[in-house]
Every structure is written in C-alpha cells, then in structure tokens.
Amino acid sequence: MIKLLIVDDEQLEREGMKxxxxxxxxxxxxxxxxxxKMAVEMTKEFLPDLILMDIKMPGMNGLEAMDIISAEQPHIKFIMVTAYDTFSYMKAAIKLGVKDYxxxxxxxxxxVHTIGKVLEQIEKERVQHVETLHQKEKWQKTQMLVETDVVTQLLFDHVHDVHVDMLVEMLEIPSLEEMFVMVLLLPxxxxxxxxxxxxxxxxxxxxxxxxxRQLPIIVFRQPSTTFRSQATALARELLSLSKGNExxxxxxxxKVYHSMEQVRHSYQEAMLATVDTQVRKKYRFFEDIPLKPEGRKQAMMDQKDLMEKIRLGKWEEVHAQIMKSLTLLEKERTPLVYTQQRTLEVLWMISRILSECGVETTTPLYPIQPVDYxxxxxxxxxxxxEMKQSYIERFNSMESDTFQQIKQFIKDHxxxxxxxDTLAQKVRLSPIxxxxxxxxxQGINYIDFLTECRIEKAKALMGDVEKSIKEITFEVGYHDPNYFSKVFKKVTHYSPKEYRKTLLGQHA
Known part of the structure; x- marks a missing residue:
C-alpha cells in the first residue's frame, strides 16, 4: 500500500483533498x-511515500518542513500545494526535489492527474527495487557457486585455463599475488x-x-600485516563460530604461495597441519610441524606404482606395500609423528585417486593420536x-551411461x-x-562444455531480431551482458552484434 500524508493548516482543504x-x-x-512541525513528527512514524505539502503555514512553513524531512528520509516524494505561483517558491521547491505542484x-x-503521475512513478520504482533485490540475490548465489568452482579447480582439478581466469575476473578480487590455504575440520x-x-x-x-569434515579456504595475503598475524586473526574468528563446541x-x-598454479601446495600443507589435533591451540601452521629427520632414507613406497595398483583394484598389494613401509620406518627409528604425517599424506593421495575414479570417501583421519607403531x-x-569397501561398493553400482546423463543434463539446464557440485549431486559422483x-x-573440462552449450543456444537465438542481446544473455544463463559478450567473442571470434549482423546478412 502506498502511504500519503496531507499537510495543510486549513482542515477544510485537508478534508476536501482526502x-x-x-x-x-x-x-x-x-x-x-x-x-x-506535526508533519516532521508524523513522518517518523507513518513513513509516507508521498507528501502533499502546503507552503504557507504558521510556525514552520512547508519549505522548512520539506528540508528537514528530505534530510532524514530522502526517498520521500513531495507535491507542493500552494496558492502562490511565484518563481521564488518554485526555485526553492525544485532544490528540495519537489516532483510537481x-x-x-x-x-x-x-x-487527480498530477498526483496520479507521481503515484505511478512510485509504483514503477517499487517494481524496479524488487527486481534489483532479486538480481542481487541471484548474483550472490552465482558468486558462491563461482567461488566453490574456482576453489575446486585450483585445489583438486589442477585445471588452469582461460575459464578459471574468467571466473576469477567475475569475483573482482583486487590482487592474487599471494595466497595461502586454511583447512577447517568441522564436527x-x-x-x-x-x-x-x-x-x-x-x-x-x-x-x-x-x-x-574438510572445508578448504583460499585466503588472500594482506600486505598491511604479517602472514602469521593475518592467519591467526582469521583462525580465531572462525573458531568463534564453534559456539562452545571448539x-x-x-x-x-x-604456507604462502605466489600464484594460483602453486596454491594447491598450500592446501596439501594445510591438510598435513591437521594431522595432530590434540594440541593446545585449535589451529596449527604447517611450518610449525617438526622437520623430518635429516639424512633419513625415504622408506615410503613408490607413489606412481601405488596409484596404478589402486586404479586396478589391487588392494591387497596396496595394503602390503604400506605396511612394509611402516615397518622399514620403524626399524630406522623414525619419530612416530613424522611417520604419521607421511602415512596420512599417502592416504590422502589414495582418497584423491578414488575421488577421481568416482568413489566418494571421507577424508582419512586418525580419530585418536597413535601412541606407538x-x-x-x-x-x-x-x-x-574403509576406502577399499567404498571402492567395491561404487564400482558394483556404477552405470555405463553416466557420462551421457551428465552431458544431457548440462544441455537441458x-x-x-x-x-x-550440482552435477556431482545429480549423478552421485565426486566433482573431481x-x-x-x-x-x-570430451577433451575439455565441464566449464568448456557448459559454455559451448550456452553459446550454441545464443547463436540460435541471434536469428530472432525481436530479442535484444540483453534478453539473450539472461535466457542462455548469464547475468552480465558484458561478460556474455566477452565469452561469446572468445568462442566465436565475433562480438554478439557482429555475429548477428553476419547471420542476418546471410539470410537476406
């Protein structure tokens, strides 16, 4: 409901207007x-959208009241009601933003005609405001999806192509010169x-x-403070959310790295820093982990050979190889904490390989701190x-046409x-x-394929001269016409306007 306040010192005038x-x-x-004066006070409670303000009133006149109200609530619109059609009044009223008189x-x-025009303007502005809020909400959701996609690609996929750069550009980050990773383990x-x-x-x-339980976070370095101060402050802020369950x-x-290509190393280090959670503080820097013993032989297994055995499902050989490595490390009197770190690193590698094979596993973690070998x-x-069981269950149920289902889902949506993550939930496979x-x-990643589908749909819509480029932008799944134009030109080597002109010329 639009609210309107009539301000006039003559009751007869007010009642007639009402x-x-x-x-x-x-x-x-x-x-x-x-x-x-009463208008100023009533406005605070009533919050009108429009005020019909008489100018000549005893005490505080209409122009003075408008000045006070506009300063406190600039969105309110005014229509001046006066018997004095003079230039000085009009000039003062215009300065105060009066819409009409x-x-x-x-x-x-x-x-009715004068007030109706302003009421119509108020209605249009309300609709625009709702649309703006809706677009803002959609952008916030899109931004969150873009964030998780970028983190997934940088930390797990090892994909560093033009699409990652475009996604990063959408997030409008001022600087990516230095980054580090924090891994938050949640209950x-x-x-x-x-x-x-x-x-x-x-x-x-x-x-x-x-x-x-694992939530990875890529953090941008703040040059105004030290790395440890920045990381400690953020860690404490995050831990404050635990609400007594710290x-x-x-x-x-x-550690800090200087490019997106290197940031996954910081992720691996952050994971290693979570090996021992039974420390006084509830956060730990990788650089605070005791260094590995100098000169000690590397008793862990050949990882390339181990990866091949996992993919072939040779779990007995995997088990035997890891246990043999543990025995060798024990004979060399390697400190238990170092062996635990090295073993957990291998288990995480196995977990990542399984994820790449479509096998979902929880992050391998020791529930208690082992006290001996x-x-x-x-x-x-x-x-x-546990990982072997997940592997067996997954490959017993996997369907051969999964990939076709994924492609069709992307085309349809x-x-x-x-x-x-949406695709992963749809077909119950891991994002990796x-x-x-x-x-x-396919020879490309899923973003390339999604982009191809959108651009092909956009090319088909270009033939409809009734549709604007902006309409096509939203119809094919983009939220920013400028970004759509950039992607379109990247794929087709033409801007949308150039492509449409060429297309219509061919049909002429």
Whole structure:
C-alpha cells in the first residue's frame, strides 16, 4: 500500500483533498497533519511515500518542513500545494526535489492527474527495487557457486585455463599475488555453520565446498600485516563460530604461495597441519610441524606404482606395500609423528585417486593420536579397509551411461547456474571424477562444455531480431551482458552484434 500524508493548516482543504484522493485512488493509506512541525513528527512514524505539502503555514512553513524531512528520509516524494505561483517558491521547491505542484484552488481532475503521475512513478520504482533485490540475490548465489568452482579447480582439478581466469575476473578480487590455504575440520553437522563461515571469509578469501569434515579456504595475503598475524586473526574468528563446541574444530594453515598454479601446495600443507589435533591451540601452521629427520632414507613406497595398483583394484598389494613401509620406518627409528604425517599424506593421495575414479570417501583421519607403531598400523589398516569397501561398493553400482546423463543434463539446464557440485549431486559422483571424465572423454573440462552449450543456444537465438542481446544473455544463463559478450567473442571470434549482423546478412 502506498502511504500519503496531507499537510495543510486549513482542515477544510485537508478534508476536501482526502475525499478526492479516496474516490480516485481507493488503495491509498492517507493521514493528515495541520502544520509543518506535526508533519516532521508524523513522518517518523507513518513513513509516507508521498507528501502533499502546503507552503504557507504558521510556525514552520512547508519549505522548512520539506528540508528537514528530505534530510532524514530522502526517498520521500513531495507535491507542493500552494496558492502562490511565484518563481521564488518554485526555485526553492525544485532544490528540495519537489516532483510537481498543485495550485489552490484546482479542479479535481487536475489534482487527480498530477498526483496520479507521481503515484505511478512510485509504483514503477517499487517494481524496479524488487527486481534489483532479486538480481542481487541471484548474483550472490552465482558468486558462491563461482567461488566453490574456482576453489575446486585450483585445489583438486589442477585445471588452469582461460575459464578459471574468467571466473576469477567475475569475483573482482583486487590482487592474487599471494595466497595461502586454511583447512577447517568441522564436527558432524558442521555444514550448518557454512553460511556463517563464508560470511567471515567473504572479504579476505574464497570458501570451497565441504568435503566430509574438510572445508578448504583460499585466503588472500594482506600486505598491511604479517602472514602469521593475518592467519591467526582469521583462525580465531572462525573458531568463534564453534559456539562452545571448539574442541571438535581444528584449522590447518599452509604456507604462502605466489600464484594460483602453486596454491594447491598450500592446501596439501594445510591438510598435513591437521594431522595432530590434540594440541593446545585449535589451529596449527604447517611450518610449525617438526622437520623430518635429516639424512633419513625415504622408506615410503613408490607413489606412481601405488596409484596404478589402486586404479586396478589391487588392494591387497596396496595394503602390503604400506605396511612394509611402516615397518622399514620403524626399524630406522623414525619419530612416530613424522611417520604419521607421511602415512596420512599417502592416504590422502589414495582418497584423491578414488575421488577421481568416482568413489566418494571421507577424508582419512586418525580419530585418536597413535601412541606407538603398533597402533599406527592398526589405524592405517582400518582406514585402508574403509576406502577399499567404498571402492567395491561404487564400482558394483556404477552405470555405463553416466557420462551421457551428465552431458544431457548440462544441455537441458545450460541456462541455469550449474556448478560442479550440482552435477556431482545429480549423478552421485565426486566433482573431481566428473571433471576427469570430461577431460578424458570430451577433451575439455565441464566449464568448456557448459559454455559451448550456452553459446550454441545464443547463436540460435541471434536469428530472432525481436530479442535484444540483453534478453539473450539472461535466457542462455548469464547475468552480465558484458561478460556474455566477452565469452561469446572468445568462442566465436565475433562480438554478439557482429555475429548477428553476419547471420542476418546471410539470410537476406
């Protein structure tokens, strides 16, 4: 409901105006004030959209009242009501943003016409405001999807092509010269805190998707403070969200790197920093982990050979090889904490390989700190058995046409905000495995394919001269015409306008 305030020192004038308005605009909410001072006070409570302001009133006149009200609530519109059609009044009123004026006396038809125009403007502005809020909400959702996609590609996919650069450009980050990764380990049900965590990180980094208990965060270095001060401050802010459950939260912090291509090393370091969560502080820097013993032989297995055995499902050989390595490290009297770090690094590598093969596993973590090599072997064997079981269950149920289903889903929904996580949930595969399938079977990643689908649809729509480039932008799934034009030219080597001109010339 639009609210309107009539301000006039003559009751007869107020009542007459109210009668005309109620007869012609039945949906209005109308109140009255008999002087400027009362108008100022009533405006604070009533919050009108439009004020019909008499100019000549005793005490505070209309121009003075408008000046005070406009300063406090600049969105309110005014129509001046006066018997003085003089230049000085008009000049002062225009400065205060008056939309129109009504002379006393005026015909009812003139009053209805003047006020009706301003009411129509208010209605249009309300619609535009709702659309702006809707677009802002859509952009915020899109931004979150872009963030998680970028983090997934940088930390897991190892994909660094033009599309990653475009996505980064959409996020409008001022500088990417230095970055580091924090890995937040959350308890069961920790996903409920995701929005609050992302809000804390929003101005200083990108929040990835939650994988099991693990939430990766890429943080941008702030040159105004030291790395450790920045990381410590953010870690404490994040831990403050635990709401008394802090003992189940833990943060690992990797070192600073100078490019997107290197930031995944910081992720691996942050994960290693979460090995031992039984420390006094609930966060740990990778650089604070005890250094590996100097001169000690590398007793761990050949990782390339191990990866091949995992892909072939030779779990017994994998188990035997890891246990043999643990025995060798024990014979060399390697400190337990170092062996645990090295073993967990291998288990994480196995978990990543399984993810690339479409097998979902929780991040391998020791639930308790092993106190000796015997307990370390037992816990390692248990984690291997769990991953083996996940592998067997997944490959027993996998369907041969999964990839075709994914492609068809993208084609059918290319106009929507499709993220790697959306696809993963749709077909119950890991985001990394889907990306790997595209690169192996299609020769491109899923963003390339999604872009191709959108651009092909846009090219088909170009033939409809009734549709503007802006309409086509939204119809094919983009939210910014400038960004759409950039992508379109990247793919077709023509701007949308150039392509449409060429297309219409061919049809002439």
């Amino acid at each position: 009668t005309i308005l109620e007869r012609n605009f039945p949906g209005l909410g109308i109140q009255q004030a008999k002087n400027g 009504v002379l006393k006396p005026s015909k009812a038809s003139e009053i 069961e049900g920790g996903e409920k805190q995701y929005s609050a965590i992302r809000k804390k990180v929003l101005q200083s980094g990108w929040t990835g998707a939650l994988y099991g 003992k189940e939260w833990f943060i690992g912090i990797g 015997r307990r370390l072997r037992e816990e390692t064997g248990r984690l291997l058995s 290319s106009n929507e905000d499709i993220s790697l 495995y889907i990306s790997k399938m595209f690169k192996e079977k």
